[in-house]
Amino acid sequence: MAIERMHTTQRMSQIVRHGDTIYLAGQxxxxxxxxxxxxxCLASVDRLLAEAGSGREHILQAxxxxADIADFAQMNAVWDDWVPEGHAPARATGEAKLAARRFRVEIIVTAAVSG
Incomplete structure (x- = not known):
């Protein structure tokens, strides 16, 4: 089965598609x-999933x-409005030191191809 990589640099790909599964880099x-x-972040997820042949209704896992778990409620307020009703993926949320101090949230998504 072929592996397709999109927006690839030496370090990483923004999208990897393997069969009917799409993996996005952290946004x-x-x-x-x-x-x-x-x-x-979620606007980037929408754009990348569309490019790879999917959408938020097909997210399997997020x-x-x-950067600070105290921001959980603020993040969830946006997330809950974004996720289509009846299509909530498996999800985990944790606290971590992110790549740069200005970043307060990073979202990693795995999705199925639409159709």
């Missing part, structure tokens, strides 16, 4: 608040890292 966002960064 971080811009903004001053966790809510703004979460919304920006892993969310917060």
């Amino acid at each position: 971080v966002g811009e903004g001053a608040t966790v809510a703004e960064q979460t919304a920006d 892993i969310i890292w917060l």
